[in-house]
Every structure is written in structure tokens, then in C-alpha cells.
Amino acid sequence: MIEDKNQSLTSLTEFGEFRLINHLTQNFKISQETTVxxxxxxxxxxxxxxxxxxxxxxxxxxxxxxxxxxxxxKHLGYKAVMVNLSxxxxxxxxxSQITVSIAVSNRFPVEALEELYDGIYLACKTYNVDxxxxxxxxxxxxxxxxxxAIGEVEEDKVVYRSTAKPNDLLVVTGDLGASYLGLQVLEREKQVFQVNPNSQPDLTEYSYLVERQLKPEARKDIVELLEALEVKPTSMIDISDGLSSEILHICSQSKVGCDLYEEKLPLDPQVISTCEEFELNSTTVALSGGEDYELLFTVAQDDYPKIKANPNFTVIGHITEEAVGANLVTRANQKVELTAQGWTALKSED
Amino acid sequence: MIEDKNQSLTSLTEFGEFRLINHLTQNFKISQETTVxxxxxxxxxxxxxxxxxxxxxxxxxxxxxxxxxxxxxKHLGYKAVMVNLSxxxxxxxxxSQITVSIAVSNRFPVEALEELYDGIYLACKTYNVDxxxxxxxxxxxxxxxxxxAIGEVEEDKVVYRSTAKPNDLLVVTGDLGASYLGLQVLEREKQVFQVNPNSQPDLTEYSYLVERQLKPEARKDIVELLEALEVKPTSMIDISDGLSSEILHICSQSKVGCDLYEEKLPLDPQVISTCEEFELNSTTVALSGGEDYELLFTVAQDDYPKIKANPNFTVIGHITEEAVGANLVTRANQKVELTAQGWTALKSED
Known part of the structure; x- marks a missing residue:
């Protein structure tokens, strides 16, 4: 699909740069009133x-x-936008707006870039971005x-990483670790395919994991939901490098500590079963998997009633004084220091 | 200098991504009141x-x-900023602001990125950009x-490519073709060096050309000068791909034609002498060389008195009705259709 061996495909060199940009972006419409x-x-x-x-x-x-x-x-184009909107x-x-710059070798035909831009187009349309x-x-x-990515925010609405306070609740949206496991499943299928190119993978039982890896969604809905609930987080960050890495960013920039409860980590059933199959620790995967593109935020305890019944949110811990440090409270009720591995480190352990 | 063979240099893998960004950007100061x-x-x-x-x-x-x-x-870092500010x-x-994203292979040590960021730093400081x-x-x-690059402009000051009018004057800043010739000089020296690595190039007689290629300056001063002169161009574009290409952008987007006078093209003496040496047509070089990062703009004839005595500006032609087409009026007073070659096309003719 990618290699330009098919003579019916269009070589990039047939297109000048201007014509190519025009060709790829001609269907994109402007919908934002902030776009002049x-x-x-x-x-x-x-x-x-x-x-x-x-x-x-x-x-x-x-x-x-x-x-x-x-x-x-197409998924890649979509994901490249999601990563930034997040x-x-x-x-x-x-x-409200994005710019997209692409560098490609001549192994890609114009049709490949069209597919990429189809995904970018879908992301722009779905998320209402120009x-x-x-x-x-x-x-x-x-x-x-x-x-x-470019966006807008009212002055009294902007939420930084550096403003969490002791006793705030630590909240995460959605569930964790699925995207990382989706990558492991895809890597395994790739190896199977390399040994036996006729194999037909059945990924049904991993469908959620694979979708989280290949087509993540940025949590625009959460920003809207928080506004509807009249909750302004005291700090917020998105989860791209893994939960523990992001918690440590909030702690170091806010000069606070935290207690994170292992038993509270939200895990999808496919994450649990696939961790068993791959002999991976589901807590490690949730903490260090990354690419979840969920939101991690802190709220004042007074706001707890507003969020507690909502299935989008899981309270996973609370903020403490800085001197206490950032800790994971295990299921065995032991406190261990939280460390950031990030998905690259995790990958190299495979 | 680039290859990481020197054991005293620092491998990128010793730095985590966060530490590397912090390390490279720690000396950058914020000076813009628009940066929150x-x-x-x-x-x-x-x-x-x-x-x-x-x-x-x-x-x-x-x-x-x-x-x-x-x-x-260092020059590369500086130039990467200039290209965008332009x-x-x-x-x-x-x-007022820039973001810089870098992808590098592990052949580059941290010290190489430090040099690159030295140039970015100098550009930010010189041009007052965060x-x-x-x-x-x-x-x-x-x-x-x-x-x-991000910037600001008052609503009544913004100048597009699409608003040139017949009878407007076509004006260019600085001079043309030097950057392209600087590239030719450097390419020639590279080939000499490959044959004889002990050769010591003497680039004195090409100093202006080489500087225009390696350390171009974006024309911030022109925007300030136009404001001081109370001249608002009717259209404007920067010259990155070559004068003729940019003129054709203005003509097609403004739905106008133009007469461009060959004899008016501003050429530095080093451009003229080096064109002779390289047996290149100086008009072709000025029209298609590119990477000049000068500004090309149109002004109403009423504004001519304000710009005519200024050494920064050269009137090189005027805008006509669209039906007349975009033309070069040669020294022999012949009209030929203006075509865009761009520097890539020119290079492949070498």
C-alpha cells in the first residue's frame, strides 16, 4: 500500500509543492469564527x-x-491531530486551528498523502478545528x-500544571494502559506476519486496545463536561507519557506530593485479561504505558460532590505536602515512591 | 564537528527528553508582554x-x-527562525513568539544541539521574539x-497577497540573487574540499553572497520603516522561492497582471561579478534564485513620493489588468511572459 510500485499511483515529483498543498487541502472548510x-x-x-x-x-x-x-x-493523520488537541x-x-507540516520521502505516492489528509480532515471536522x-x-x-495546535481560553478558565494544592483530589478520565497494550498486540501480529505472511490476524478480543492505539480521541468532551458541572480543576495535564510521569510533572511544578492508590486505577477488562496473557503487571502498564490521551487533573475537595457519580471520572488519590513525596499506595497498603518510566523505557524491557 | 566520534561529547541518549528541552532552553528569557x-x-x-x-x-x-x-x-538555528519571521x-x-521542534538522529551529540540553540537564541534576542x-x-x-512563528497585527494594518490593484507600483527591498549564488559558491568549495581536504577556501570576494545564504536577516526593519513612512502596501509577500514565483502569487491571488522591468532588478556588485564567473544570467538568478527573504510589495501610486528616495526600496515594475498577463520587460524592451522556476528547478540545470 505504501511502496510506490504501482504504476497507477501518482509520484510526488509530478506535483509541485504549491499544487500538492492545494490538492491535499482543497476539501477543508473553515468553520471557526476566530479564523480570519x-x-x-x-x-x-x-x-x-x-x-x-x-x-x-x-x-x-x-x-x-x-x-x-x-x-x-488515515488513522495516523487523525492521531497526529489528536495528540496536539489533547x-x-x-x-x-x-x-480552534491547526497547522500541519509533512516531510516525506519519494517512496510515498500522492495517494498516500491523500489518505493521511483524509484522517486529518476527519479530525478537523469531528473536533471542529480549522x-x-x-x-x-x-x-x-x-x-x-x-x-x-492553536486554541483559545478565557483568562479565568486557563488551568496550569503548577497550581495543585495539598488535599486536592487527583482525578483521571477514562481508563489507562489500553493504548500501550494495543501497541504490544500489533507488534506481536507484525512478527507473526513476518514469519507467515499468509496469517490472518483475529484481533477481535483486543479491539478496544487496538482502537485506543490506532485511533485515540482527545477529551474535548471533558472540557465541556467540567464547564457544565461548574468545576474548574486546580491543575491539569494530558496523559501522553504515562500516568506516573504526568503526576510527577504536576507534583514538581506545583511543589506538592501525592498519594496515588493502586486499587483505584481504572482498567478496562481487556487490559486486565491481556496483561495476564502477556504476563505484564497491569499497574505498571497503567502507570507507564502512555499514549492514553486522557486528562489528569486535581480538584478542590469541595468539588467532589459534583464529580463523584460521573462515570467519566475516577478519583485515584489526593495531593499532599511536598515533603511527603509522590507515592503509590499499593493494594497491600504499602507506600512506594512513584517513578516515571515512560513508554520508551517500558518498551526497551520487552 | 558533527559526527559523535569524540568521547568527550555528550550522547543524546544520556539526556531524557524533558532534561534535554530544559537544558537547551534554560537561557531563553521572555520579553514579550503578549507571552503569558x-x-x-x-x-x-x-x-x-x-x-x-x-x-x-x-x-x-x-x-x-x-x-x-x-x-x-548556529547559523542554521538562526536561519530556521528567520525563514519563519519573514x-x-x-x-x-x-x-512575537516561536515554537521550535527538532528531530535528530543519534549521530548528533548534545553539544551540536547546543550550537543550534545558540543560533535560535541569538535570533530570538535580536528580533525580540520569545x-x-x-x-x-x-x-x-x-x-x-x-x-x-506567531505574531500580531492590528486589523487595519494586515496586508495580504490578494489585494494588489492595477497601476500599483511593484517594489522590492534590498537586492536579489545573492543567497542563491552564495549556495553555488559553497557547493563548489565543498567539491574542491572533497577532492583535496587540505584546501583552504578563500571566500573573501564572495563574503556578501555567503552571508546572505548562511545568515539571512528577515526584514523586520521594513515593517517598521513602512509604518514610519505611513505607507501601507496594497499587497505583500516575502521572497523565499524566487522573485518571479512570488510575483506570480500576487498576480494570481489578486487577479492582476504586471510589467516587471529587467533593468530595474537590484543586484549587488558581487552578484554581477559572480554571475560572470559562473556563466549564469544575472536576471535568471535574480528572478529564480530564491532564499532572499526580502519583501516584495505593491503600493498605490500616491505613495510613490514617500518611498522614492529610500535606498531600501527599488520600484521594479507596476501592476496591470489581469488580461495583460505577468510580463518581464527585457533590456531590449521586449515583453516575455514571467514564469516561475524556483530554486530547485534552477539547481537541477547545473
């Missing part, structure tokens, strides 16, 4: 009036962040995607 | 109050846009730099 001018000039022009502007950027590199042997290009939502903001700029260029190897 | 929160959270927070926000992004790829065998990393100035705006975010990641080959 999108693609087509030296810069996009945006108008946030009296609101604050949010800017965040992430780089996705083939062979480092994604493997095209099991990542469909950072805007983690500021309690509304994502594509307002970007760059398309050659790489000497593989595909690299750099996305910048 | 720079690096260190999920997103930067900016406040443009009642002004419009400008956003532009560019990708620089090793082996495609730069060659580290003659491009010092786009903000081309909107008649003020650049670094507010970015990403540092691994690549499987070479170095790739993605910069996003």
Missing part, C-alpha cells in the same frame, strides 16, 4: 478578541512514534509530521 | 488582546534545505527542524 484567513498567504490570520491564545506543537516520526506496517495512514484541552481550552497552514517537503527517509 | 506562559506546560498561553494573531510554519530538512558540511549549526513581516505584522514551546525527538536519519 487560513491557508494561502504568508501566515494565517486569527482573531481571539479578548481571549487568551494557546499554542502547542508535537513531532511524529516514522520508526520512532509510528510504524506504517500496522498504522493505516494538549489544548489539558489547558482547559477550546482547540486547518490554517503548513508545509509539505521532501525527507531523505520516511515520513515526519509536525502539527501545531 | 512560555515553555513548561501542555501549551503556551498568549494574549493578543484586540489584535489579530498571525501563525506561520516552515519545515527545514537536512539534505533537502541545508547541508551541514558547510552550514554551521512570513510574519510579509503580513505587515510584528513577530521561544514558547517545541518538541525534541529522535529521527531515523539526519536533522529536521519545524518552526512555527
Amino acid at each position: 484567513k487560513a491557508v494561502g498567504d504568508d501566515a494565517a490570520v486569527l482573531d481571539f478578541k479578548n481571549k487568551k491564545t494557546l499554542v502547542t506543537t508535537d513531532f511524529l516520526v516514522e520508526g520512532v512514534h509510528f510504524d506504517l506496517s500496522y498504522m493505516p495512514l 494538549d489544548v484541552y489539558a489547558m482547559n481550552g477550546k482547540a 486547518l490554517v497552514g503548513g508545509d509539505t517537503t521532501s525527507s531523505t527517509k520516511g515520513m515526519l509530521i509536525s502539527v501545531t | 506562559k512560555a515553555v513548561g506546560d501542555d501549551a503556551a498561553v498568549l494574549d493578543f488582546k484586540n489584535k489579530k494573531t498571525l501563525v506561520t510554519t516552515d519545515f527545514l530538512v537536512e539534505g533537502v534545505h541545508f547541508d551541514l558540511s558547510y552550514m554551521p549549526l 512570513d510574519v513581516y510579509a503580513m505587515n505584522g510584528k513577530a 521561544l514558547v514551546g517545541g518538541d525534541t525527538t529522535s529521527s531515523t536519519k539526519g536533522m529536521l527542524i519545524s518552526v512555527t
